[in-house]
Amino acid sequence: MxxxxxxxxxxxxxxxxxxxxxxxxxxxxxxxxxxxxxxxxxxxxxxxxxxxLPPSFPTVFAMAGGLMEVMLGDLKLDLSKILHGGQQYEYFKPIKPGDTVTGKVRIANAFEKAGKAGTMDFIVMETTYTNQNGERVLVDTSTMIQRR
Amino acid sequence: MAGKQVFFEDVNEGGSMPEFVSEPLTETQFVMYAGASGDFNPLHTVHSFGEMVGYGGVIGHGMLSMAVVGRGLTDWLGNKALKKFGVSFRTVTKAKDVITVKGVVAKKYTEGGNNCIDINLVAENQRGETVVTGNATAALPSKS
Structure with missing residues (x-):
């Protein structure tokens, strides 16, 4: 569960x-x-x-920033059982080369859902990014699904 | 690549975005995408791992599918318009898959001084299976 x-x-x-x-x-x-x-x-x-930046480039921030480490380590997810269920970006300000973005990850939701392949666990991670001027530039919402 | 500027007046609810068709995906591309994105899940690069998990080999990154949809959007609307962009991953991709991205303008409205459109998106493979569904919100310039 x-x-x-x-x-x-x-x-x-x-x-x-x-x-x-x-x-x-x-x-x-x-x-x-x-x-x-x-x-x-x-x-x-x-x-x-x-x-x-291409619209889906911010995945690079997440990967470099340790979203995988968060999932695998703290949440004890199994790489062979997880799927990326969905991904959303909300863009507030342009990000350009030379910018340093700071990301903060928060678990926004966790729930289970029954489907064709059985019950699966959903974990929604929300990462808010600010730039070097403290301006909010992007919110990344990532849904991970773990098969049981 | 981006064509000519699309204005708010050019789009209507129910109208379609130009269809975008990808090149066939390749396993080399999955390796390139792993390196570029930093997502080294072996599902995308190591055959034996993909077999063990039951895919019969490597599969493409979901985020590569999202990137293909993003290409359709930026080719149409340029690189200043997107306010929101989201997808749900439905079917995995494999090498040789060709992804077709389609979109329909679901809503056209003005909000906070921005001329916005909401777009419903779907990407299909060559077998007609839905690879991703998604939606986007874009702010467009006005001719007036």
Whole structure:
């Protein structure tokens, strides 16, 4: 049974510095040739301050910031039984190369749900990111599903 | 890549976003995505692990599917519009899968001075199976 007492649990903050090389590497991996991800000049001409981040790039913050460690360690999840059920981003301010974002993870919900494959445990993690100026830039809501 | 600017006046409730079709996914891409994203779950890169879990081999990252949907959105609306973007993962992807992303404008409204649209999204593989469903909210510039 899913442990409801984890709801509201918070984890120590982590930081991530956004680098140009990582943006290009990510854009290549997803097969996107959009010049705004590779060419600073094109990005500036299009009205951006620097290279642009693809919409799902913030997964890089989460992975680097230890979301996996949180799940595997503290929540004792089994890699062979977990699935990424859903992912949401809410964008408040642009994030650009050179920014350092600080993420704070909180367990927003934990519940079980019966489905075709039997009852599964759902854990919803919410990560709020602020930039180096203390501005809230992004909220990441990630739902993990554990098969029993 | 982004086409010409889409304005609030250009979209209507019930209207469709241009269909986006991915290149066939490859196992090399899963390795590239693991490195780029930092998600080294062996399900995506180690064949024997994928077999043990029952997938018969490696599967693509769910977040790679989301990235493909994101490509459809940014190709259509550019890189300044998105306010919210969410997906639910329905079916795993495998190498050689071709993902088609479709979207419908569910709602068009003005809120807090922004001209917004809500978009319902679905991505399917070449067998017509739903890979992800999702939704997005975008703020668009107005012609006036």
């Amino acid at each position: 899913v442990d409801k007492s984890i709801i509201g649990r918070e984890y120590p903050e982590f930081t991530f510095e956004v680098e140009k090389g990582k943006i290009k590497e990510f854009a290549r991996a997803i097969g996107d040739k959009n010049p705004l991800y590779y060419d600073e000049k094109a990005a500036k001409e299009a009205g951006f301050e620097g290279l642009v």
